[in-house]
Amino acid sequence: MTREPATVLDKLLHLSSLMAADLSRFERESGLTTARTHVLWMLGLSGPSTQQALAAALEVTPRNVTGLVDGLVASGHVTREPHPTDRRAILVTPTEVGERTIRDLRESHANLARQLFGDVPERRLAAFESTLDETIATFLRLMQEST
Numbered sequence: 001m002t003r004e005p006a007t008v009l010d011k012l013l014h015l016s017s018l019m020a021a022d023l024s025r026f027e028r029e030s031g032l033t034t035a036r037t038h039v040l041w042m043l044g045l046s047g048p049s050t051q052q053a054l055a056a057a058l059e060v061t062p063r064n065v066t067g068l069v070d071g072l073v074a075s076g077h078v079t080r081e082p083h084p085t086d087r088r089a090i091l092v093t094p095t096e097v098g099e100r101t102i103r104d105l106r107e108s109h110a111n112l113a114r115q116l117f118g119d120v121p122e123r124r125l126a127a128f129e130s131t132l133d134e135t136i137a138t139f140l141r142l143m144q145e146s147t
Contacts, residue, residue, distance in 0.1 A: 012135075030101070031075065032075070032077075032101070033071075035068055036068055036071055036072055036075075036077075037105065038058060039054060039058065039065070039068050039069065039072060039078075039092075040072070040077060040078075040094065040098060040101055040102050040105065041102070041105060042054060042057050042058060043078070043092065043093075043094050043098070043102065044094075044102035044105065044106060048081070048091040048092060048093040048094070049091065049092055050083065050089045050090065050091060050092070051065045051066060051069060051090065051092060052089070054069075054092060069092050072092075072098070075097075076095055076097045076098075077094065077095060077097055077098035077101060078092050078093060078094055078095060078098050079092075079093050079095055080092060080093075081093050
């Protein structure tokens with residue numbers, strides 16, 4: 001049976017809109033924007049970080065990170081603290097609320113992964129991952145060529 005590439009793309013777009021709807025639900029329930037959630041996720045991966053390091057990791061401008069961190073400070077998720085070895089730098093550090101949110105994000109992420117892929121045989125999951133990697137790389141290349 002021959003697969004039509006457009007049919008596969010349609011299914012990928014449908015999955016993308018389901019994920020966007022789930023993300024919108026999370027934003028409504030948590031009161032956090034996607035960008036602020038991404039900052040917390042990065043802090044969960046790296047621990048306390050400078051705004052400069054966060055900007056590089058998120059591939060955004062330092063000014064953009066300043067606004068995101070301002071919002072997270074206001075919501076009680078992070079604090080700004082002096083860097084212990086660089087008096088010019090400020091560390092963005094998760095508060096107890098921020099740490100709890102990061103834990104919840106990790107648990108939710110792992111749970112969704114188990115629900116979506118836990119029963120998929122290893123061979124099929126590896127093939128799916130490989131196809132996704134190739135698709136992402138091709139899409140990135142096409143986007144770069146169009147700019």
